[in-house]
Amino acid sequence: QVQLVESGGGLVQAGDSLRLSCTASGRPFSTYAVAWFRQAPGKDREFLAAITETGDTVAYADSVKGRFTISKDNAKNMVYLQLNRLKAEDTAVYYCAAALRFSYRHYSLPQYDYWGQGTQVTVSS
Helix, strand or coil, X not given: CEEEEEECCEEEECCCCEEXXXXXXXXXXXXXXXXXXXXXXXXXXXXXXXXXXXXXXXXXXXXXXXXXXXXXXXXXXXXXXXXXXXXXXXXXXXXXXXXXXXXXXXXXXHHCCEECCCEEEEEEC
């Protein structure tokens, strides 16, 4: 079992940057693939980025490729999502999720066994 807690969200202006953090307690993050998703009001939860157990491979949704960067520090049991050049449409609750192995279906919600409670990101235009 692992418990995930996100932090780093907030209210920013369009064009600003934020770094979201996801920390894990329980089993070490080095044994999990981790992903970030987001959910805007009235919309489905959307895949953003994923990273393997070792952190050597990453994957991104086309909608955020080049603006968002996922990284992992297994020594600190942390995963980060750097959000750059934020837009109003990036406003959402951002979630991290963990799976026991990285899958070719890493963009799919059912692949993930554990979820955090989310952190709100609000981008004003």
